[in-house]
Amino acid sequence: xDTLVQWxxxxxxxxxxxxxxxxxxxxxxxxxxxxxxxxxxxxxxAAERPSRRVTLQRPIAVARTEIxxxxxxxxxxxxxxxxxxxxxxxxxxxxxALDENASWRAPIYGQSGSFxxxxxxxxxxRMYAAWxxxxxxxxxxxxxxxxxxxxxxxxxxxDLPFGLSSSSDLCAVVNGADDSTGLPYANVCREAYEHASxxxxxxxxxxxxxxxxxxxxxxxxxxxxEDFGGHWRTLxxxxxxxxxxxxxxxxxLHVLKGGSYLSSPDNLxxxxxxxxxxxxxxxxxxxxxxxxx
Numbered sequence: 001x002d003t004l005v006q007w008x009x010x011x012x013x014x015x016x017x018x019x020x021x022x023x024x025x026x027x028x029x030x031x032x033x034x035x036x037x038x039x040x041x042x043x044x045x046a047a048e049r050p051s052r053r054v055t056l057q058r059p060i061a062v063a064r065t066e067i068x069x070x071x072x073x074x075x076x077x078x079x080x081x082x083x084x085x086x087x088x089x090x091x092x093x094x095x096x097a098l099d100e101n102a103s104w105r106a107p108i109y110g111q112s113g114s115f116x117x118x119x120x121x122x123x124x125x126r127m128y129a130a131w132x133x134x135x136x137x138x139x140x141x142x143x144x145x146x147x148x149x150x151x152x153x154x155x156x157x158x159d160l161p162f163g164l165s166s167s168s169d170l171c172a173v174v175n176g177a178d179d180s181t182g183l184p185y186a187n188v189c190r191e192a193y194e195h196a197s198x199x200x201x202x203x204x205x206x207x208x209x210x211x212x213x214x215x216x217x218x219x220x221x222x223x224x225x226e227d228f229g230g231h232w233r234t235l236x237x238x239x240x241x242x243x244x245x246x247x248x249x250x251x252x253l254h255v256l257k258g259g260s261y262l263s264s265p266d267n268l269x270x271x272x273x274x275x276x277x278x279x280x281x282x283x284x285x286x287x288x289x290x291x292x293x
Contacts, residue, residue, distance in 0.1 A: 007293055010208060013061050015136040015291075023136050024071055026061035026291045027208045034150050035157075037228050038271050048271045050229050054146045056243040062143065062151050063288035065199035065210045066218065067128065070113030072104065072120070075128050078135075087119035088282045090262055092182065107283040109195035116199055116216050116286040122254050122278035125219050125287040132289070139292040144245035145222040145255045145273065147290060152213060152258060152270055154206035159269050161213040162205065167265035173202055174214035176263045185264035196261050213268055216286040217260045217276070223251030224275040252278055260284040 007013070009030040015023040033055040038048035075081060087102035102108050107119040125142060132140045143151070156163045162173050171178050171189035175197045178190045193201070200210040212218075222245045229238070239246050256276040259268040262284050266272065276285060 007059065007061070009059065012064070012208075013291065015138055017132075017135040021074060023132060024067060024289065025064040026289075027064050028059055028061050028293070029151050029207050031056050031059050032150070034153055036146055036149055036271075045272075047227050047273055049227055052228060052239065052241060054150065054241050054243060056147065056150060059293055060147065061291040061293055062147075062207075062209060063290075064204075064208065066116035066216060066286045066288050067125075068113060068199055069104070069111060069115050069117045072117040072128060073113070075131050079127070079131050081124075081127060081131075083120065083124060083281075086281065088280060090284065094183070102283065104281075109283070111196065112198065114198040115196055116211070118196065118216055118283050118286050119281045120286070121281045122219050122276070124281075128287075129289055140289045141292070142219055142221045142287060143290045144243060145220040145257060146240070146243050148212070148218065148220050148257045149270060150243070151207055151209055152205070154209070154212075156206075156270065159271070161268065161270060162203075167268075170214075170265060170268055174259075174268055175202060175211070175261050176214045176259060176265065176268050177261065181262075183262075183264075185266075187265050193261060212258055213270070214259050214263065215261060216258075217256040217263075217274070217284055218258045219276065219285065219287040220255045220257055221245035221247065222255040223247050223249075224253035224255055254278050256285060 007028045011028040013026040035051050036054045037051040039051050085103045086100050088096050088098050089108045104119040129140045168189050171191040175193050177183050177186040179186050204210045253275040256274050
């Protein structure tokens with residue numbers, strides 16, 4: 001396979017852009033198979049059932065980290081892209097509220113250029129990918145849901161990131177909701193960050209990727225489906241098994257994966273998935289990209 005010869009697994013690719021600005025660091029991920037979703041007999045959400053075997057036929061390159069504020073600012077300045085103010089946040093009393101003055105530059109909590117960009121929506125992420133593709137001459141896009149779960153697992157067969165056996169160990173490797181938040185569903189451990197953390201603050205997984213679990217939820221290309229079977233199989237073709245995105249028409253809800261600094265241990269599981277409104281901007285959501293090889 002010429003691609004494997006040209007891009008060995010684990011290679012870091014940094015494409016050039018005009019003006020000598022580097023594109024985000026991408027890591028070559030091997031092709032492979034994994035079981036996606038949850039077995040019917042396990043106590044979990046119906047949205048994760050039934051499980052199925054997914055095979056990625058070819059390697060891809062995936063951003064080493066979530067796209068940062070600094071990287072997104074380059075796009076905004078070069079493309080003269082305008083994003084109106086207004087961002088939704090989750091309050092301590094577990095209510096969602098709109099801060100009309102918040103934005104990706106000031107997402108309610110403090111940040112620097114090395115933080116993951118948030119208070120952006122699915123369409124903003126798509127526009128960034130299109131801009132980066134024009135700048136580099138390569139094809140950048142959002143990952144599919146199955147690609148995201150595959151690279152997040154990085155070979156792990158169990159339920160938790162890094163192959164952990166206990167959710168109380170998550171704080172050492174993942175930025176989730178710890179007991180400092182006061183949230184009733186918080187984990188019984190503590191890590192260093194109350195909100196999002198700079199990208200790469202926690203260890204990378206076996207594929208060399210950082211923060212695929214925790215920090216901020218991440219957009220995927222897929223339309224939201226309530227489960228992986230049921231009535232969807234009678235209306236459409238069912239979920240793909242080749243790593244491609246499950247899309248139909250112009251859906252308004254998209255799949256979010258990975259969990260965030262607000263997430264309970266349950267939402268930091270590798271199979272966890274939730275719907276995200278494509279047009280809304282929330283301060284718990286970001287994105288990373290795939291580069292075609």
